[in-house]
Amino acid sequence: MKLIDARKDHYRKLANLEGYRSRSSYKLKELHKSYRIIGVGHYVLDLGCAPGGWTQVAVQLAGNKGKVMGVDTSFVEEIPGAYMLKSDICDDSVTKEVLSFFGKKVNVVICDLSPQVTGNWSVDHSTQISSNYAAAKIMDQVLKKNGNALFKVFDGEYSNEFYQYMKKKFFKIKLKKPKVSRKQSSELYCICLGYMS
Numbered sequence: 001m002k003l004i005d006a007r008k009d010h011y012r013k014l015a016n017l018e019g020y021r022s023r024s025s026y027k028l029k030e031l032h033k034s035y036r037i038i039g040v041g042h043y044v045l046d047l048g049c050a051p052g053g054w055t056q057v058a059v060q061l062a063g064n065k066g067k068v069m070g071v072d073t074s075f076v077e078e079i080p081g082a083y084m085l086k087s088d089i090c091d092d093s094v095t096k097e098v099l100s101f102f103g104k105k106v107n108v109v110i111c112d113l114s115p116q117v118t119g120n121w122s123v124d125h126s127t128q129i130s131s132n133y134a135a136a137k138i139m140d141q142v143l144k145k146n147g148n149a150l151f152k153v154f155d156g157e158y159s160n161e162f163y164q165y166m167k168k169k170f171f172k173i174k175l176k177k178p179k180v181s182r183k184q185s186s187e188l189y190c191i192c193l194g195y196m197s
């Protein structure tokens with residue numbers, strides 16, 4: 001998207017007006033409206049959270065009794081009500097840090113991971129999907145039974161394989177492109193409800 005188009009972008013303007021750090025906040029809001037992914041009092045883990053748009057929405061939805069933790073390799077400015085961990089999700093210590101912060105398993109894992117794009121679509125697609133498998137490995141250790149998850153998926157050669165992998169783990173699963181998502185973007189969101197193990 002050209003800079004001039006980005007300036008005109010409705011959700012970018014709205015995010016500025018409403019104090020959200022990214023237009024992505026509205027993707028989570030839209031998907032949550034249809035699928036009730038995060039409940040009041042929920043413990044929420046946000047993987048690939050910078051600059052923090054989803055984390056802000058998660059804090060609002062979980063409320064005072066909830067707890068939210070974000071993980072990213074990039075620095076994230078403080079978000080009241082959330083704890084930020086600067087780490088690579090492939091680092092073995094992340095799961096331990098997550099369980100230590102929450103003190104128990106979480107209700108929801110949200111994952112909006114995107115690698116540094118190289119411009120080579122098949123490389124970017126396969127890197128994004130392999131990051132998702134790393135995130136799912138964390139999820140398997142920290143998500144409680146009946147919990148929910150939301151994963152971004154770059155649509156391509158390996159996305160169906162990832163979808164089928166997640167499908168075995170949840171009672172209900174859907175693949176959606178929110179209206180907020182730009183038409184030219186290949187991203188889809190995998191909404192996973194009712195973790196079974």
Ligand SMILES: C[S@@+](CC[C@H](N)C(=O)[O-])C[C@H]1O[C@@H](n2cnc3c(N)ncnc32)[C@H](O)[C@@H]1O
Nearest residue numbers: 024048050051052053054072073088089112114
């Ligand atoms: C699209 S952004 C997330 C936007 C965020 N959901 C929001 O609403 O502001 C994707 C993020 O994934 C992070 N990321 C990619 N690979 C990662 C990894 N292996 N470990 C941690 N973070 C990673 C990037 O640093 C980037 O900040």
